[in-house]
Amino acid sequence: MNLSIRFAQRCYAMLALLLIACAAHAQTPLPSWNEGPSRQAILEFVDAVTKEGGPDYVAPVDRIAVFDNDGTLWSEQPMYFELIFAMDELKVLAPQHPEWKQEQPYKAALEGDRQTLAASGKEGLLKIVGVTHTNMTTQVFSNEVKQWVKTAKHPRFKQPYTSLTFAPMRELLYYLRGNGFKTYIVSGGEVEFMRAWAQDVYGIPPEQVIGTTFTTEFQMQDGKPVLMRLPKLDYNDDGPGKPVSINKFIGRQPIFAFGNSDGDLQMLQWTMAGPGKRFAGLVRHTDAKREWAYDRDSQIGKLDKALDEANSKGWVVVDMAREWKRIYAFDMPR
Amino acid sequence: MNLSIRFAQRCYAMLALLLIACAAHAQTPLPSWNEGPSRQAILEFVDAVTKEGGPDYVAPVDRIAVFDNDGTLWSEQPMYFELIFAMDELKVLAPQHPEWKQEQPYKAALEGDRQTLAASGKEGLLKIVGVTHTNMTTQVFSNEVKQWVKTAKHPRFKQPYTSLTFAPMRELLYYLRGNGFKTYIVSGGEVEFMRAWAQDVYGIPPEQVIGTTFTTEFQMQDGKPVLMRLPKLDYNDDGPGKPVSINKFIGRQPIFAFGNSDGDLQMLQWTMAGPGKRFAGLVRHTDAKREWAYDRDSQIGKLDKALDEANSKGWVVVDMAREWKRIYAFDMPR
Numbered sequence: 138m139n140l141s142i143r144f145a146q147r148c149y150a151m152l153a154l155l156l157i158a159c160a161a162h163a164q165t166p167l168p169s170w171n172e173g174p175s176r177q178a179i180l181e182f183v184d185a186v187t188k189e190g191g192p193d194y195v196a197p198v199d200r201i202a203v204f205d206n207d208g209t210l211w212s213e214q215p216m217y218f219e220l221i222f223a224m225d226e227l228k229v230l231a232p233q234h235p236e237w238k239q240e241q242p243y244k245a246a247l248e249g250d251r252q253t254l255a256a257s258g259k260e261g262l263l264k265i266v267g268v269t270h271t272n273m274t275t276q277v278f279s280n281e282v283k284q285w286v287k288t289a290k291h292p293r294f295k296q297p298y299t300s301l302t303f304a305p306m307r308e309l310l311y312y313l314r315g316n317g318f319k320t321y322i323v324s325g326g327e328v329e330f331m332r333a334w335a336q337d338v339y340g341i342p343p344e345q346v347i348g349t350t351f352t353t354e355f356q357m358q359d360g361k362p363v364l365m366r367l368p369k370l371d372y373n374d375d376g377p378g379k380p381v382s383i384n385k386f387i388g389r390q391p392i393f394a395f396g397n398s399d400g401d402l403q404m405l406q407w408t409m410a411g412p413g414k415r416f417a418g419l420v421r422h423t424d425a426k427r428e429w430a431y432d433r434d435s436q437i438g439k440l441d442k443a444l445d446e447a448n449s450k451g452w453v454v455v456d457m458a459r460e461w462k463r464i465y466a467f468d469m470p471r
Numbered sequence: 472m473n474l475s476i477r478f479a480q481r482c483y484a485m486l487a488l489l490l491i492a493c494a495a496h497a498q499t500p501l502p503s504w505n506e507g508p509s510r511q512a513i514l515e516f517v518d519a520v521t522k523e524g525g526p527d528y529v530a531p532v533d534r535i536a537v538f539d540n541d542g543t544l545w546s547e548q549p550m551y552f553e554l555i556f557a558m559d560e561l562k563v564l565a566p567q568h569p570e571w572k573q574e575q576p577y578k579a580a581l582e583g584d585r586q587t588l589a590a591s592g593k594e595g596l597l598k599i600v601g602v603t604h605t606n607m608t609t610q611v612f613s614n615e616v617k618q619w620v621k622t623a624k625h626p627r628f629k630q631p632y633t634s635l636t637f638a639p640m641r642e643l644l645y646y647l648r649g650n651g652f653k654t655y656i657v658s659g660g661e662v663e664f665m666r667a668w669a670q671d672v673y674g675i676p677p678e679q680v681i682g683t684t685f686t687t688e689f690q691m692q693d694g695k696p697v698l699m700r701l702p703k704l705d706y707n708d709d710g711p712g713k714p715v716s717i718n719k720f721i722g723r724q725p726i727f728a729f730g731n732s733d734g735d736l737q738m739l740q741w742t743m744a745g746p747g748k749r750f751a752g753l754v755r756h757t758d759a760k761r762e763w764a765y766d767r768d769s770q771i772g773k774l775d776k777a778l779d780e781a782n783s784k785g786w787v788v789v790d791m792a793r794e795w796k797r798i799y800a801f802d803m804p805r
Contacts, residue, residue: 198676275718319678332722342532343722344653344678350719355711355737362737362744364718377689384609384698385684386720388666388677403689403696410696 166312169305169462169470175418175455179309182416183316186392193414195392197317202393203383203404204310206324206331206348208438209397209420210339211302212291214429216437218298219326220262222285226269229281234268243268263370270327271351271368274358278366282333296467299338303457304466306395306420310339318393321345323383325375325400329366347386349374375400380407392416402443405452417452419443424458427468500646503639503796503804509752509789513643516750517650520726527748529726531651536727537717537738538644540658540665540682542772543731543754544673545636546625548763550771552632553660554596556619560603563615568602577602597704604661605685605702608692612700616667630801633672637791638800640729640754644673652727655679657717659709659734663700681720683708709734714741726750736777739786751786753777758792761802 170176185193186200207213227237227246237243242261245253254261270278291298310320320341322331328348335341350371353364374382380403383391394401394408397420405417421440422431432440447454455461462470504510519527520534541547561571561580571577576595579587588595604612625632644654656665656675662682669675684705687698708716714737717725728735728742731754739751755774756765766774781788789795796804 328719328722344720346722353715353718355714355741362714362740364714364741380689380696380698381687384687385662386678388662388680406696407689407698 166315167305167308169308171460171462173460175453175460178453179312179416179418182393182414183313185414187316195413199389199392200313200316200318201321201387201389201391202313202318202395203321203323203387203391203408204306204394205396205398205401205404206322206326207397208422209303209395209401210306210310210322211298212428213438214431215292217326218291218301219330220266221298222282222289222330223262223265223269225285225289226281227265230269266327267368270330271366273366275329275353275364275366278329279333282330286334294465294467296465299334300467301465302338303420303461304463304468305457305461307339307466309395310341313393314340319345321347321383321387321391323374323379323404324348325373327351328374347374347382377403379404383407394418395420396443397422398438398440399443402446405443406446409450409452417447417450419447419452419454421454421456423456424461424464426458427464428457430458501639501642503642505794505796507794509787509794512750512787513646513752516727516748517647519748521650529747533723533726534647534650534652535655535721535723535725536647536652536729537655537657537721537725537742538640538728539730539732539735539738540656540660541731542756543637543729543735544640544644544656545632546762547772548765549626551660552625552635553664554600555632556616556623556664557599557603559619559623560615561599564603600661601702604664605700607700609663609687609698609700612663613667616664620668628799630799633668634801635799636672637754637795638797638802639791639795641673641800643729644675647727648674653679655681655717655721655725657681657708657713657738659683659707661685662708681708681716711737713738717741728752729754730777731756732772732774733777736780739777740780743784743786751781751784753781753786753788755788755790757790758795758798760792761798762791764792 166180167176185191186195188194204210207217211218224246227243231237231247237247242254242257242264245257246265286297286299289298290296291301294301313320322335322341322345324331326348328346328350331348332343332346335346336343352367352369352371354367356363356365372378372382379401383404390411391408393416394405395418396405409415409417419440422429422438424430431438432444444454457464500514501510519525520529522528538544541551545552558580561577565571565581571581576588576591576598579591580599620631620633623632624630625635628635647654654675656669656679658665660682662680662684665682666677666680669680670677686701686703686705688701690697690699706712706716713735717738724745725742727750728739729752730739743749743751753774756763756772758764765772766778778788791798
């Protein structure tokens with residue numbers, strides 16, 4: 138055989154191998170996760186429950202995965218992004234409410250006086266959430282949120298808040314759905330606030346977003362039906378409220394759950410309580426450089442009891458500094 | 472050409488035509504519906520919203536269809552089947568509650584004394600629903616319902632209650648799903664009561680069943696998490712409560728809705744209030760022979776204001792006596 142032909146053959150063979158390798162690499166699941174215990178545990182779990190005929194097989198219809206949002210799917214510092222939205226929105230609404238210039242906690246919020254605002258406590262914050270989230274139709278509120286998402290920037294990263302969603306967790310959502318899972322958000326955040334952008338950002342449709350709710354009322358306005366958001370808390374979707382809302386909205390026990398704080402403990406317990414193979418995971422904020430580092434003593438996203446239970450029961454705890462190649466999509470992978 | 476060969480060719484050609492005709496017949500949608508205005512309106516609507524590039528096209532993700540249950544998907548006479556379940560269940564639980572022999576309304580219910588029971592009014596009924604539906608875990612309640620569904624028979628038809636689902640409406644659910652719709656139940660019935668059998672009977676999974684709810688509580692029993700059903704009404708999913716729960720659970724406005732009573736009016740109004748092509752339908756009980764005939768003056772399933780609005784706005788009103796070939800799957804088609 139002619140040498141140049143043999144060379145060309147080898148060359149093509151190598152090219153083919155390279156193409157296969159490239160294709161395989163492109164399809165590697167969870168590319169923003171480093172090789173490590175968390176990635177390994179996820180892959181093993183998904184392999185086990187999707188292997189037809191295997192001992193741990195779960196039918197697609199029962200592959201329910203639930204995720205906390207704040208601190209689990211996106212950042213939550215220096216405060217919950219929904220509170221930042223409320224502060225921003227307060228300024229948008231202020232011209233219609235001249236009385237806020239004199240009245241607390243609105244005055245402090247408008248002036249950026251964090252100390253006075255903090256002193257007003259949970260009650261003060263609820264007032265600000267109330268006036269910015271209610272006394273309008275569901276349609277109007279949704280549009281307000283969409284507008285904010287398009288324009289507001291995070292003070293530290295100068296990026297839209299939806300860019301501060303965790304690339305590894307978005308990949309995980311995508312990976313689970315690719316394996317027949319139905320992915321849900323179960324969050325203490327207000328449900329319509331999240332629904333306004335969850336489809337675009339996470340690929341999670343409105344009916345798979347569960348959260349805290351305000352009471353809404355069916356009303357006729359000029360002969361047209363609307364749903365009015367009333368300044369009355371309907372349901373606080375946090376802590377023991379999470380398994381309750383999971384049952385109310387989904388009616389099945391999840392087999393996979395991810396959280397990041399003590400507010401997710403009961404959701405994780407409830408997920409692990411059913412029969413068969415199950416997965417509980419915690420995102421641990423260990424990366425002060427690329428994100429933030431906080432856990433047991435944090436005001437926001439306190440992770441204490443849930444961390445103890447995770448450690449004692451062998452749940453997966455993600456060390457984001459070590460295990461995530463990048464935090465945000467705009468990070469350079471490392 | 473030999474005559475016998477030509478004959479054989481003709482024979483095969485006819486056979487082929489026949490096969491095509493049979494196949495086409497087998498695929499005819501809504502076979503239990505007579506040709507008529509309602510069937511026509513349904514087919515035209517679905518054609519319009521599924522025709523890509525057409526002026527009325529609706530993306531699959533927005534094809535949300537909502538159905539009332541009692542009187543719309545199954546019968547509701549001589550009383551809501553869930554109340555019959557409660558009466559039956561009362562007898563199952565009675566040995567653990569000897570005090571019921573003396574105490575009203577339990578005594579009347581156990582003795583089948585309908586007059587005394589009726590005199591106890593809505594409050595009396597709520598007590599019976601309360602003791603038969605609550606103070607147990609979600610798991611225990613679901614099993615009780617499943618057991619009842621398997622064994623109980625309707626007094627008139629001597630059939631399981633789930634056999635008294637309307638064949639034409641089950642076909643409609645199937646037909647809509649085949650055209651990319653997501654089908655939901657939105658009912659005044661208690662949600663876990665329906666979820667126990669809706670998947671088997673309607674092909675509707677638990678997360679697409681919305682209904683009246685009791686408050687549930689996350690509890691630890693012997694170190695295992697359970698959800699306890701408390702004797703406290705959480706949400707009454709009827710009348711104006713229906714659009715509110717549709718928004719809360721689905722977060723989108725349906726484009727297709729079917730009901731049968733005034734309790735469905737706001738759900739139909741809300742469905743019709745959005746932009747684009749929409750469908751509102753009412754099942755009208757006009758068939759005393761095969762089912763029941765009742766509307767404006769009925770205690771159960773009163774259809775009065777909603778009928779007026781349907782007539783004035785041109786919504787679809789199904790005359791079941793005329794338009795349904797059969798009511799139940801066990802009926803002979805006519």
